[in-house]
Amino acid sequence: MTMRNWIQIFALLMPGLGLILVLIGSVVYIAIAQSFGYYALLGESAFSTEFWSEVFSRKIFSRAVRYSIYIGFWSAVLSVALAYPLAIWLRKPFPGSIGLGALLKAPLLVHGLVAAFLYINVISYNGLLNQTMQGIGIWAEPRRLQNDSNAFGVLLLQVWKNMPFALLVLTGSVQGISDDVLDAARDLGAGPWARFRKIIAPLTMSGMQAAMVIIFIGALADFTFQTTVGPTNRQSMAQLMVSFKSRGDWHSAAVVGVSLMIIALLGSALLALLTRTVMRGSPR
Amino acid sequence: MSYARLNSLLIVMIVTVALIWLAIPFTMAILWSLVDPAEPWTADKLLPPVMSFYRWVDMWENSSLKYALISSYSLAPTAAILGLCLAMPTAFALGRFNFAGRELAKLLCLLPLVVPPFITAIFFSALLFQLGLNTWRFGAIVFAHSILFLPYAIRILTVSFENVRQDHIDAARDLGASPWARFRVAYLPALKPGISATLLIVFIQSIEEFAIAFIIGSPDIVTIPTLLYSALGQDFVRPNAAVLSLILVVPNVFLMLILERLMRSANPALSSGKG
Amino acid sequence: MAAIGIRNLSKSFDGFQALSKFSLDVQQGEFLTLLGPSGCGKTTLLKIISGFLEPSTGSISIGGEDITHVPPESRDTALCFQSYALFPHLNVLQNLEFGLKQKRVSRDQRDARVSEVAAKLGLETQLSKLPNQLSGGQQQRVSLGRALVMRPSVILFDEPLSNLDAKLRDQVRVEIRRIQQDYSLTAIYVTHDQSEALAMSDRIVVLNDGKIVQVDTPEQLYAQPKTRFVADFIGGANLITGRVCSQTKENLTSVETLMGQIQTSHRINKSSENVELCWRPERAQIGKGPYCGTIVHRAFQGQFTDLILEENDMIFRIQTNNDRFRVGEVITFSILPDDVVVLEADG
Structure with missing residues (x-):
C-alpha cells in the first residue's frame, strides 16, 4: 500500500473511529486524571492519591463494590442459566417454536424503566401480587415487597431484561452446531449427556462467554434498577458515583468510576475463565 | 409418544410463564393509565370503576410530557442523521478496503459499548465543564448519542458496503458512468436498507437512552426516559407513570419491528443481487 | 448367516x-x-x-x-x-x-x-x-x-x-x-x-x-x-421397441424394429408381443452388418469416440476405438444376439 492510500484510509476513519477514540479516550483519561486530583473544578489541581485512600477507607464504598459484584454476577449467571436450556430446546424447529422464541425475546423491546414500572405495579403494597396472595389466603395481610433488602427485585428485573438477550446469543451458537455432528457423536455411542458435555457445551462456550461478560458489565454498572426498585440501605457503584458527582465531589466520583471499570475488566476475564472451566469437556 | 407430550407440556408451561411475565404487567399498566380520578381503583375491584382518558389529557396539558416528547423526538432524528454522516466514511473504509489493522479497527469501534454508560455520561460532562461547554446541553446530548451509537451504525453500514458488488461498479465504469452515476447505480441500491436501518437504530437508541440525558440534560432538558424516571421516584403517581410507560414503549415496539424487517433485508444473502 | x-x-x-x-x-x-x-x-x-x-x-x-x-x-x-x-x-x-x-x-x-x-x-x-x-x-x-x-x-x-x-x-x-x-x-x-x-x-x-x-x-x-430405468441409469443404452416375429434357431428370437430385424439370444417370456430391447453403444461392431446410420454428431473422448447416428428418424449412439469417422458419413454395423437385452416393463 502506498502512502497515499494510508492517508486516504486514515482520513476516512477519522470522523467515525477517530471520534469514538477521542470521546472514549478522553472520558477514560479524565476519569483517571480526576481520581488523582487533576482537573479540579474548584481549588487547585495537583497529583494526589488521597482521594483513592479516602474513598477506599469508606464503608459505603466497599459495601457498594460487594453489592455491585453480587448483582452483576448473579444477573449474568441466572440469565444464562435460564436461557441455555431454552436455546437447546429451541435448536430444532417444531410447530410453534418461532412464535415461542419471539414471545421469549419480547422483553428486548421493552425499556428497562418501563420494566421497572411494571414490576413495581405488580408487587406494590396494594398491587396484584399482594391481592392474589391474600385472595388465595396464603398471606393474611399485604406485605411490603418493594425495595427488598436482598435486591431480589433488581435481580428479577435484570433477568427479565437480560435473559432474552442471552437467549438470542445462545440460540445463535446452539443452532450453529450441525445435525450431522450431533448424529456422528450419537453414532459413535454418545448418549444424551455425553453429547451435551462433549459436543454442545464446548461448541457453545464462546457464545456463553460473550453473553456472560456483556450481561455482567451491564448489571455491574446498573443505576436505574437499583434506584427504582433496589434496597434503600445500599448503593450500587454507579449510584455512589452519581451521588458523589451531584455533591460536586468529582474526585471521589472518579475513584468510584475507575474502580468500576477495573472491576468490569477483571470480572469479565474471571467470568470468561470460569465459564471455560465449567463448559470445557472433560480432558482425556 | 411421550417425547411429543413432554414437549407440548413444556410449551404450555413456557407460554404460561411468558404471559405472566408480559401480558399481566402490561394489562395492569393499560388499566392503570385509564383510571379516572373520580373514583379510585381499590383492591376489592377487578377493573377500575370509572375508566377514561382523563390521565392522558391531564398529563398532556399539565406536565412536562409535551416538552419531553418534543426534546426526545428532536434529539433522536438529529443524532440519527449526525451518526449516519459520521459512520459513512469509516464504514466505507472498513467495507471496501483491505488494509492491515482492519480487524483491530473494527474491534475498537465497539469501545462505546463496553464502557458503562454512567461513566461515559459523568466524565463526558466533566469534559464539557473543562471546555466551558456545560450549558450547551442539546448539542452535547446529540453529539454524545451519535458517537455512543456509532458502533451499531458502523457495523450495519460496513456490511452494506461489503455487499456492493465490484462487478456492478466495474460494469458501470465499463459503460462510461461518471462517479455520481456509478454511486447511484452500484452503491446506492446495496446501501439503502443499511442506511434506513442505521437511521432507525440510532433513533430508537437515542429515544431510549437514559444516562447521558439524565446527567447532561438535567435540569433543562427532559426526555421521556428521564421524565419516567422521576415519575418512578419521589413523585410516584401510578396512573401517570403508566401513561408515560406506554408512551415510551408502544412506538418503540413498532419501530423495532420495522427495524427487524429492515435488518433482514440488509442481510448479505438477500441484498447481494442475482447470482 | x-x-x-x-x-x-x-x-x-x-x-x-x-x-x-x-x-x-x-x-x-x-x-x-x-x-x-x-x-x-x-x-x-x-x-x-x-x-x-x-x-x-x-x-x-x-x-x-x-x-x-x-x-x-x-x-x-x-x-x-x-x-x-x-x-x-x-x-x-x-x-x-x-x-x-x-x-x-x-x-x-x-x-x-x-x-x-x-x-x-x-x-x-x-x-x-x-x-x-x-x-x-x-x-x-x-x-x-x-x-x-x-x-x-x-x-x-x-x-x-x-x-x-x-x-x-x-x-x-x-x-x-x-x-x-x-x-x-x-x-x-x-x-x-x-x-x-x-x-x-x-x-x-x-x-x-x-x-x-x-x-x-x-x-x-x-x-x-432388467428394466429401462436400470439400463438408462447405468452406462449408456440404446433402447428400441419392436414386435416379436419368430423363434429362428433354438435360442434366438427375432424382433421387428424400425432398425430392421434384431436378433437376441435372451429369453422372451410371452411370444408375439411388443418388447423393449437394449444394447450398449460400445457393443456395436462397425463394418459389415444389417444396420446403418448417418453420423450427425461426433465427440472424441480420448480412449474412444462417441458417434450419434440417425436413421429413419431414430437416434442412436455407438462408441468405437476408431477416431477417423466424420460427420456425414454413413456407416454400417452389426450387434451380436448376446448383446441385445430384452427389458421388462418398468415396475
Missing part, C-alpha cells in the same frame, strides 16, 4: 412413501451399494440401518439380532457422513478416539487401534491438527478413520466422496475398497454415481421410488439390466 437382514421395511413421512416393503440380505464381508437418483429412498434406508430413523413397519437385524428399536448410540454400526461431520473443536486424534472413549475401551487398546488406523490412512503427522486445518481429502480420511477404529459389524457410507474433486475421488475410492477388504468389513455404500457403484461394489441394489428395481453384481447389472 446374513450380516444384515432387512424384512418388509416401510417408511412414510406425512403421507410420502419413502420406502415400501423393502427386504434385503447383506452377507458378512460384502460391499453392497445402494444406487439410485435423489429421493429414491437410499438415504432413508441408511438412516434406518444406523438407527436415526425408525421404520413405520418391518424389522432389521444385525448378526441375527433384531435391532429395529435399538437407538443409534447402542448399535454396532459406524457411519461415514457426506459432510464428514468431524467435531470442529477436537483435533484429529481426539476425533479418532471419541467413539472408543464412549465405549470405554481401555487406554492401551485405544492407543493401539488409533495408531494402527492412523498409519493405515496416512494420518500420523496430522494427529494434533484441528479439522479446519485439513484439506478435504484429509478430512474424509479422518471421518473414515473415526468409523474404522470402532471395528463395527457394519460400516455405512453416505455419499462420502461427493465433496471431493474428481481425481481425489478416484484415489479414495480405491482406498476405501482396499480397507474394506483388509478388515473384511460388511459395508453399505450409498451413492447416486453409477461409476462409483460399478467400480467398488460386490453387489449393487438399484432403487427407485422406495423400491428395489434390481439387485445384482456390477457386471450382471451392466450386461443385463
